[in-house]
Amino acid sequence: MRLTATDVSKSFDDAVLEDVSLGVEPGQVLTIVGPSGTGKTTLLRLFAAFQPPDSGTIAWNGSDLWSLSEAERLRVRRKMSMVFQEPSLFNAPVRRNVAYGIRVRKPWSERLRLGVGGLVGNEPLAESVQTALESVGLAHKAGQNALTLSGGEAQRVAFARALAVDPEIVLLDEPTSNLDPRNTAVLEDAIRRASDRGVTCVLATHDMNQAERVSDHVAFIFDGEVVETGPPAQVFERPTDRRTKRFVEGELLVDSAVEPDPTEPSS
Amino acid sequence: MVLLQVQLPDGGWTYVLSIVVVSLKVSLTAVGLSTLLSLPVALLIGFTDFPGKRLLTAVINTGMGFPSVVVGLVVLMLLSNSGPLGTFDLAFTPQAMMASQFVLATPVVMSISLSSVEEVSRSIRDAAYVLGGTRVDVGLVVIKEARYGIVTAILAGFGRAISEVGSILIVGGNIVFSDGQSYTRTLTTAITVEARQGRYELGLVLGVVLLALVLVVNSLGSWIRSKGRGTRAS
Numbered sequence: 001m002r003l004t005a006t007d008v009s010k011s012f013d014d015a016v017l018e019d020v021s022l023g024v025e026p027g028q029v030l031t032i033v034g035p036s037g038t039g040k041t042t043l044l045r046l047f048a049a050f051q052p053p054d055s056g057t058i059a060w061n062g063s064d065l066w067s068l069s070e071a072e073r074l075r076v077r078r079k080m081s082m083v084f085q086e087p088s089l090f091n092a093p094v095r096r097n098v099a100y101g102i103r104v105r106k107p108w109s110e111r112l113r114l115g116v117g118g119l120v121g122n123e124p125l126a127e128s129v130q131t132a133l134e135s136v137g138l139a140h141k142a143g144q145n146a147l148t149l150s151g152g153e154a155q156r157v158a159f160a161r162a163l164a165v166d167p168e169i170v171l172l173d174e175p176t177s178n179l180d181p182r183n184t185a186v187l188e189d190a191i192r193r194a195s196d197r198g199v200t201c202v203l204a205t206h207d208m209n210q211a212e213r214v215s216d217h218v219a220f221i222f223d224g225e226v227v228e229t230g231p232p233a234q235v236f237e238r239p240t241d242r243r244t245k246r247f248v249e250g251e252l253l254v255d256s257a258v259e260p261d262p263t264e265p266s267s
Numbered sequence: 268m269v270l271l272q273v274q275l276p277d278g279g280w281t282y283v284l285s286i287v288v289v290s291l292k293v294s295l296t297a298v299g300l301s302t303l304l305s306l307p308v309a310l311l312i313g314f315t316d317f318p319g320k321r322l323l324t325a326v327i328n329t330g331m332g333f334p335s336v337v338v339g340l341v342v343l344m345l346l347s348n349s350g351p352l353g354t355f356d357l358a359f360t361p362q363a364m365m366a367s368q369f370v371l372a373t374p375v376v377m378s379i380s381l382s383s384v385e386e387v388s389r390s391i392r393d394a395a396y397v398l399g400g401t402r403v404d405v406g407l408v409v410i411k412e413a414r415y416g417i418v419t420a421i422l423a424g425f426g427r428a429i430s431e432v433g434s435i436l437i438v439g440g441n442i443v444f445s446d447g448q449s450y451t452r453t454l455t456t457a458i459t460v461e462a463r464q465g466r467y468e469l470g471l472v473l474g475v476v477l478l479a480l481v482l483v484v485n486s487l488g489s490w491i492r493s494k495g496r497g498t499r500a501s
Contacts, residue, residue, distance in 0.1 A: 048397050074401060082397035088390035091412055101398035158394075165399060 002026045002200065003047060003080075003169060008056035012042045016224045019056070024169065029191065029201045031215035031232070033208060035247065039224040040204035041085075044171045047202065048082050049073060078105060081162035082171040085178065087154035089146035094138065094157055097146045098129045101165035132160035136190050152183030159190055169200040176210065188214050208248065212236055220244045273468045282447040283469075287476060290453040293361050293435070294428040297368035298376065302421050305377035310406050313384035314392070324381065330374025331427075335367075339434030342367040346438065359440035361451055367434035372424035379423055383416020384409055415491055422488040426481055432456060454480075 004023040010016070017039045024030050024047075032040050045051070046058050052066040059065065060076045068076065081101060089097050103111060125142065133139040136156035141149065146157060155175060162170050172191070176184040191201050191214055205211055211218055211232060218235045220228040220243075228241040239245045276282055312323065344350050346358045346366070357363045387409045395408040410417065432455035439451035441460060452460070454477040461470035 050393070050396070074399070077397075078399040080397070081399070082393075084390055084393065086390050088388070088394040090391065090394070090408065100395070100400075104395075104398065104400045104404045161394075161398065171397075 002061060003202075004057075004059050004062075005043065005046065005053075006057050006059065008043075008046060008053040008058065010039075010042055010046060010051075010053045012045075012051075017042050017046075017053075018224045020221075020224070020226050021056075022219055022226055022229070024200055024202055025217070026168070026200055027195065027198050028216040029195045029203060029214050030217045030219065031211040032202065032204045032219050032221055033211045033235075033247075034206065034221035036206055038221050040206075040221055041173050042224075043221070044082065044173050044202065044204050047169075048080060048171055049077050078165070079168045080171060081165050081167040081169075083155070083158050083162050083173065083175045085174045087146075087151070087158040089149075089154055089157060089161075091147055092145070093142070094133070094144055094146050094149070095125055095129060095142040097157060098132055098142075098161045098164045099126060100161060102126050102128065105165070126164070128164045128166055129160075132164040133157075135163060135193060136160045137186060152179050152186075155179055156183065156187060156190070159187060163190075163194055163199070167199060169202060170194065172201060172203045174204055174206070176205070176207070184210075208236060220247065222247070273472055274466055275469065276447060276466075279447070282443070282449070283473065283476070285447075285449040286452055286454055286457050286473065289361060289449045289451065290429060290455075290477075291480075293364045293453060294368060294372075294425060297365045297428050298372050298421060298425045300365070300369050301373040301376045301424055305373055305380050305420070306410065306417070309377055309380040309384045310409060313381055313387075313409070314406075324378075327374050327378050327381065331378055333371060333374065334433070335371055335431045336433035336437065338370050339367050339437030342370065342434065343438045358438065359442060359451060361439070363438040364435040364451060364453070367438045368428040368431060371431055371434060372428045375427050376420045376424035379420035380413070380417050383413040383420065386416065387412040415494065418491050419488050422484050422491075426484055429484075430455060430477065430481055432459060 002024055004021075006021050008020045009018050020039075020043060022032075022043070032043060034040055046053055049058070049065050052058075057064045057066075060079070065073055065076060090100065103114060106114070129142075130139060133142055136159055138153060138156055138160065141153065141157075146154065149157060155178070159170075159172075159175065176187055179187065188210065191203065195201050195214075195216075201214075203211075203214065215232050218230060218232045219226050220235060220239075220241070222243045228235055228239060228244045235244060236248055239248055312320065342363065343358060345352050346355070346363050347353055348356075348358070357366070391412055392405050392409060395405045400408065435451070435453060436456050436459065439453070439456065441452050441456045442450040443452050444450055449457075454473050458470045458473050458477070461467070461473065
């Protein structure tokens with residue numbers, strides 16, 4: 001297992017994870033499926049080393065991320081990248097957005113030189129920037145300001161930006177929840193192709209159909225607990241857990257925490 | 268056609284020029300130092316949540332309205348021979364004027380920088396982090412995203428400094444050398460002297476120069492703001 005969560009608990013705002021254990025195998029697309037507000041984002045943010053868990057361990061190749069020094073943790077962080085629900089692009093040309101991760105990995109002397117170069121002219125595009133943009137079909141938009149893109153294009157650029165650093169693992173937090181079907185299809189295709197090239201993808205989604213389309217392995221999460229894991233065919237067609245079954249049957253699409261208020265008159 | 272018959276004191280136009288130079292030197296240095304202090308503080312306050320954050324922000328905002336004569340008085344007390352910083356012998360020097368303008372400009376630069384740093388969404392910082400950025404990288408990304416606001420902050424601080432008269436009159440002493448070269452006389456303090464001595468035309472010339480400087484700075488500010496809005500709107 002490359003990246004593992006062992007007995008992880010974390011309370012973060014309203015989302016709570018309880019004793020979650022989950023491992024990511026290299027090369028696979030792991031989908032974390034569950035209703036909104038059940039801790040999917042919290043789990044991905046723990047994997048991305050935003051904060052330490054309240055208890056339990058997040059480990060990379062067996063070593064606990066939070067017992068590493070900051071420099072060692074940075075080295076591990078730089079083997080991963082992440083895409084959020086919102087594209088979160090910088091106010092800069094697309095190519096500079098996509099090149100960001102590559103730039104921060106360079107020594108300061110070279111970064112300063114590139115920074116000045118970027119002011120006077122277009123810095124040469126790193127090959128991985130070009131490849132990443134091509135993989136989402138947006139190489140022709142390299143010079144455009146990222147904030148002028150449509151929502152779908154912006155999210156595809158965000159995925160290209162995550163891929164350009166040549167990561168071992170890409171974490172994707174509901175990346176298509178605001179996209180139209182066409183952009184969703186392009187992004188799913190890019191995820192599949194990245195996975196074929198050996199990039200591990202961890203995708204959080206509440207969309208079962210998407211999970212069935214892209215994943216090799218599914219973990220169903222409910223109320224902060226991983227209740228069932230397995231290949232998509234098994235989890236969706238022959239779920240063993242009661243809650244997975246209800247979700248698959250379409251009964252648990254809303255946030256489990258939002259129970260109807262019994263004191264309120266029903267309309 | 269000569270509209271104004273300007274009577275120049277000893278030193279002629281070099282007098283006027285030396286006043287402009289002193290004004291620019293003092294105000295640019297003061298605002299430069301304010302920026303160096305304000306940006307890291309704005310990032311620190313903007314990024315972290317701590318008890319008393321709102322109070323601190325309110326205090327910084329209040330600082331924008333500091334009466335400049337009071338600042339001048341306090342700075343002079345600190346720098347005077349009997350004051351705690353008296354050993355540096357800085358009273359009635361350009362450095363003293365830089366110090367008082369620094370105190371006056373800093374709340375302006377800090378407050379506007381802080382609000383523009385706080386406008387940069389959390390997800391931008393998160394994106395820089397997950398792409399392998401260190402804490403410094405994340406800070407730089409935020410500065411870059413807030414660049415239009417920060418430039419506005421610096422220009423507003425400069426506007427406050429260059430047009431201020433009360434504190435620099437107190438701590439600088441409005442000194443001119445016998446050859447007519449300004450030592451601690453700026454555009455604003457020179458105008459007070461010329462007005463008092465009845466040389467209204469010269470005062471007016473200095474006033475026009477000052478207005479032109481402020482006008483240039485303000486137009487630069489609104490141009491930059493409109494440019495920032497243009498990109499953000501889409």
